[in-house]
Amino acid sequence: MSAIALTHINSRVRDLAPGFVVSLIVAAAASFLSEHYGAPVMLFALLLGMALNFLSADSRCKAGIEFTARSVLRIGVALLGMRITLEQIVGLGWKPLAMVVILVVVTIGVSVVAAKALGFSRLFGMLTGGATAICGASAALALAAALPNHPQKERATLFTVIGVSALSTAAMILYPMIAKWLELSPQIAGMFLGGTIHDVAQVVGAGYSLSTETGDTATVVKLMRVAMLLPVIVCATLVTRMNGADPTGKRPPLLPWFAVGFLVLACINSTGWIAPVVQGSINELSRWCLVISISALGMKTQLKELASVGIKPILLMIGETVFLAVLVLLMLHWGM
Template identity: 45%
Template sequence: MTQFTRIADQAKMQAPGLLLAVTVALASLFISSRYGGPVMLYAILFGIAFNFMNEDAKTRPGVQFASKRVLQLGVILLGASVTFSEIAELGWATALLVVAAVTTTMGAGFLIGRSAGLTAPHSTLSAGAVAICGASAAMAIASVLPQTKESERNLILTVVGVTTLSTIAMVTYPSITHLFTFTDMQSGVFLGATIHDVAQVIGAGYI
């Protein structure tokens, strides 16, 4: 069997599951653009609804591939979209603030999770979601953590929790910037550094 034949057979085997993943992604994007709300949350809710497809022999290979390789590629592309010129435009002090905030939040979140009785993977997942970018970070981190029977439940709890907190912050934090008469730059740094999810940060910028 040639290399091309093996690749073709693998692609054929993964096609049904990948088609399902693409359908869920497009549906989530449509609902988010039409009615608002974070795309990732809609995607997870759809994923829960179609979870039974992960047990189907026809769709399982593609779903597994999408939940690992495709998701990891998406995170890489998301990071690649941030250029050094954009970082320099904000100022290196801001960049260092972001690094310090993410590192501190990750460490503190992990320790708080462990002290609260959470497992190490669950603590890492929760801390990463809060420290980095909410639901997107949670899904990316979950894809590389060891998979257990509690992994899906932990991911759902983390995403729902971080999305709820982000939404509350989106509504309330702009009032703080007005109260202290922050400049546009100061408001952007404050909102971006304290609100978990990118979508809610953008929403807060319009309030």
């Protein structure tokens, strides 16, 4: 490697290090609070990041915060592929797979229509609908990375992450009670919890609070929803390309590199060659990348901007969550 290249790399690292280190410290604090108080780590990371939003205006931290919010996020999304294997999906049979495909497509479609009816863009409906239908905050961040840049994009993303994290926590408490009230069998209860709760951690918590069988089923169904992230990202990218919506004038690739990484890791994980300790380490690295990037996104956001969104986006996300729960219960009742 030439001396010029090394000098450039060293210069780049010096530029990015302050902002990245601050984001890492915020993420570590958020993880500590989450472990001790039981609230979603993404929510803590956002709130702590927003408390330090003055750092995004600091010339020493700005470049690193921008890099972390963009590039580290994409790395975290790519690493999510290590959570999924084809064996897990095939193991439950075709009915849960059909249920997952239907609920994701229908929920996102209804969300796009509802968003337009409330006066928002279709892309905002895709963002909130994707977060609700797939995997909560992780899906919101992944879709935001695939959607075109626009002035309100970061505010919409942060609002979606906050909303979906809060609703997922509420669902983790309420949905097991609903499953007991409806006297669902362990497997059906697992399909209900895995098909409705937004974030993976909350699905695991709710499922295993009922029984081991319910927890196992809920986790696999949830991972099937996570697998839908790839086709939805491709669809979001296609919409962006057709609309020519990016103000930079660049057409995004049909399959973003982080989506390719997601697919490759899912295929590698399906071979069974990956040791559990390696798989666990990559999953933990993915979690850290997402938490660090959401900390950086929080630092780029003004609290007063989020406070100005009004009641309509809140009603949209609550409506999407309720719609998803009712849709899954109806499909289970009809013999899915």
